[in-house]
């Protein structure tokens with residue numbers, strides 16, 4: 076599949092194996108280079124978090140099976156449906172009353188299928204309705220803190236769809252993958268600030284912060300390792316290497332170690348982890364990965380800007396979400412005064428991450 080892709084790139088005179096995906100995602104190579112440099116340059120921040128987490132778990136070092144494990148002393152706090160509604164709506168309200176009203180309307184219309192029942196599919200998603208009329212959310216609500224986060228996340232997608240659907244034409248209301256998490260993860264960060272302001276114990280505080288940092292770690296850092304891996308495969312083919320299983324595995328672990336360094340202990344079998352990633356076998360769908368990193372760091376950077384600019388940022392954020400796909404991610408960032416080809420913008424996202432790591436460290 077990779078060899079065919081390189082051949083196609085040559086015929087089409089694409090400058091890089093990433094070009095096709097850049098066209099699909101409406102982004103530029105310079106932006107992705109700046110993004111990936113920022114990720115590579117900030118690995119120590121992630122490793123610092125992983126070492127703190129090991130300490131909280133009473134371990135010398137995390138095993139790969141511990142990376143997203145819940146903290147052992149996390150309180151078993153349960154939320155009722157009404158409590159979850161109150162927290163999520165209030166979190167959105169702290170940012171903008173109109174957003175909060177839309178979120179509350181989703182509960183009022185009973186458009187959130189949260190019931191746990193036999194045969195229901197797992198996971199969660201938000202399905203949008205014609206012209207931003209409303210949306211529907213599916214999840215299985217068990218009253219855990221993670222379920223409240225999922226609710227805030229999916230309702231953020233609903234807000235994003237309301238704004239895009241109502242302001243754009245059917246041909247350009249759809250949201251591209253690089254900016255797909257702007258509403259959802261922003262909502263999660265609003266919820267985080269609300270929950271942190273109300274925590275009563277250190278363990279509770281640690282549990283809230285670890286939930287957010289684990290998610291960021293997976294979507295931004297772990298997926299970055301996969302970008303490095305995929306790049307190195309094309310380089311290896313170009314250099315005339317034969318990609319047998321062991322060679323691919325060594326490229327996989329090299330990409331992985333660039334992110335995790337010595338902060339995590341891996342089972343030897345994990346060198347074969349790439350075989351489970353279905354994306355690598357899908358022809359004509361290369362570099363599925365960096366849009367996840369983009370989306371995650373983009374929204375963390377936006378949240379940082381909100382923290383810096385306060386209420387002045389609210390209309391900018393609403394305009395951004397209302398743009399659908401009528402403007403590229405680069406133009407959207409430019410509208411709020413930022414250049415995505417500069418590492419300065421992406422660093423803002425890392426600062427937001429680091430601030431949470433600092434907060435965690437201060438509890439220990």
Ligand SMILES: [Zn+2]
Pocket residue numbers: 228232255256259
């Ligand atoms: Zn999402």
